[in-house]
Amino acid sequence: ILNVEQSPQSLHVQEGDSTNFTCSFPSSNFYALHWYRWETAKSPEALFVMTLNGDEKKKGRISATLNTKEGYSYLYIKGSQPEDSATYLCAFCRKTSYDKVIFGPGTSLSVIP
Amino acid sequence: GAGVSQTPSNKVTEKGKYVELRCDPISGHTALYWYRQSLGQGPEFLIYFQGTGAADDSGLPNDRFFAVRPEGSVSTLKIQRTERGDSAVYLCASSLSPQSSYNEQFFGPGTRLTVL
Numbered sequence: 001i002l003n004v005e006q007s008p009q010s011l012h013v014q015e016g017d018s019t020n021f022t023c024s025f026p027s028s029n030f031y032a033l034h035w036y037r038w039e040t041a042k043s044p045e046a047l048f049v050m051t052l053n054g055d056e057k058k059k060g061r062i063s064a065t066l067n068t069k070e071g072y073s074y075l076y077i078k079g080s081q082p083e084d085s086a087t088y089l090c091a092f093c094r095k096t097s098y099d100k101v102i103f104g105p106g107t108s109l110s111v112i113p
Numbered sequence: 114g115a116g117v118s119q120t121p122s123n124k125v126t127e128k129g130k131y132v133e134l135r136c137d138p139i140s141g142h143t144a145l146y147w148y149r150q151s152l153g154q155g156p157e158f159l160i161y162f163q164g165t166g167a168a169d170d171s172g173l174p175n176d177r178f179f180a181v182r183p184e185g186s187v188s189t190l191k192i193q194r195t196e197r198g199d200s201a202v203y204l205c206a207s208s209l210s211p212q213s214s215y216n217e218q219f220f221g222p223g224t225r226l227t228v229l
Binding site: 004006009031032034036041042043044045046049051089091093098099100101102103104105106 | 116117144146148153154155156157158161163168169204206211212214215216217218219220221222223
């Protein structure tokens with residue numbers, strides 16, 4: 001069974017706080033790891049595609065790191081804003097079946113003004 | 114340009130009825146995916162089309178679920194004899210091809226199905 005896990009399940013932070021959450025995935029047969037942001041009543045939106053061990057990606061106040069050897073990725077948000085409130089999904093692709101994407105359960109972030 | 118669209122955005126039906134959910138992918142995207150998202154869970158894979166054919170339908174929960182993509186663009190997910198457990202958000206996504214951008218997917222807004 002292929003499991004992608006995310007923690008915490010939900011998170012409430014004050015505006016201005018920095019936060020991070022974790023995605024863990026099988027460390028073997030790695031192809032790619034995707035991060036998506038899903039705001040209520042909108043479509044999930046791609047944040048990052050990560051493919052190499054040690055990758056670090058940044059978009060504004062959001063950044064992500066990747067460790068394929070141990071099977072985890074961290075997403076960091078610096079100085080959280082209310083508009084960052086969303087569910088953050090990670091999704092894993094295996095090399096032997098890269099056409100199939102396995103999603104984690106998501107981390108729901110609420111930023112309190 | 115136009116993104117992935119899904120209709121209807123909301124569907125309320127009674128147990129035992131038949132429903133159809135439609136997905137219009139980004140033009141030129143050969144791969145199309147259907148997912149189901151239940152409360153507190155991530156999107157669960159249902160079926161994937163490459164062109165007109167279903168390349169992998171291993172996620173369809175039972176034979177009440179069926180999907181088609183007859184011309185390689187628009188897809189319809191069909192659910193027969195709906196049950197209350199079918200209530201969920203049904204998401205559609207398309208990608209240029211699984212090999213491009215490491216299968217980055219572009220999602221529609223979903224259809225929220227409620228079975229009473």
